[in-house]
Amino acid sequence: MVPPHDPDGIAQALADPSRRSILEALRLGRKSVTELCELTGLKQPNLSNHLAKMRAQNVVRAERAGRFMYYTLEAPFAEVLLRMHAVATLGARFRLTDDGGIVDGPVRSGITHNDTAQLASQLLGYLLKSDEVSCSFLLNHMLAANFGMAKIYLEVFQPALRSIGDLYERGEVDEAHEHVASAIVERMMARVAEICLPTTEQNCHAVLGCVAGNLHSVGIRMLADWLHSDGWKVTFVGADVPTASFVGLVALEAPDLVVVSISLENQLEELGSLLRGLRILRDEGQFFKTALGGHFKVAPFLELRHDEFVAGDLDDFSEQVEKLSCGKGD
């Protein structure tokens, strides 16, 4: 009997250009045989032959709807492997032009520059058009050019999102576009985090979340991804965390570091309550530091204790984290 998600099946499919083109087409979603013929350029008997083999190996799944048979990618890891393959062979089919377009072409490396300011402005253009496919090609380019996580996050994603904020302030972009842009960037970040895996283990644990009322989760997600890639154990709680349950989670998980993001002045009161709750845990014997940051600069409003610190962006945060020692309570 064929085991579920036969790894040899997906390896064989990746090694075969025809099967790979079928899988690439299926990444776009469920497809009929006719659609697959059009997308791959394969003749139907040849296509059906490949589909039958990949079906037997549980690489693809078939389901009938009315008169038609539809195919989908079966193994979740097929998607991950395909992405890695796409990065490795980037540009074989598509290339991005410097002015932001995508053209078909046999050029291996599409973008002819690695200037992050220019890449950020290209990304901004795609985000404003809700063009996730072009965003994805842009990310492929950066991964193929071996940009690290910090460079992609700080020099490309962050400035593009901040430009969206400037446009919002001038009334040129609305909340819906802000939502679309941050959702696309979050999905791109998930791809980066999947590739930038930790190479060491730090024996350090961080809990990260936004203070109650703060919906801006992208920035703190960047910190979480960076900590994870640096070997930390990470508990990411996300946006708008109710204060009592934030404190409850910290009590339960006993981390070395608690990271809190705040974006607007009206969240200061909740931040005050959260800090009080965390200080009680410390007074009761838990050892951890608290880092504060985000769009709203808390420094003039809160008096911080020796075990609490404020940082700016990811660069500043990572510098301060490098100096921490875990598990010692100092």
Ligand code: B12
């Ligand atoms: C996307 C976005 C949203 C999205 C957020 C979705 C999501 N899933 O995150 C949505 C649509 C929900 C939103 C809502 C609002 N937003 Co908004 N938003 C933005 C935008 C465009 C991008 C935010 C972002 O992701 N930036 C990129 C990340 C990487 O940068 P970052 O968040 O600054 O994070 C970095 C550092 O701050 C730091 N950091 C972050 N957290 C922490 C924590 C610690 C401990 C440390 C050390 C560091 C740290 O490290 C990060 C990485 O370097 C900004 C514009 C901007 N200038 O950033 C406005 C912006 C933050 N929003 C703003 C406003 C006013 C709002 C709204 C009130 C109205 C609106 N625009 O819809 C609501 C309020 C929501 C709420 N209650 O929190 C203002 C805030 C102004 C202010 N501080 O007074 C901004 C600056 C836009 C503007 N110019 O007017 N927003």
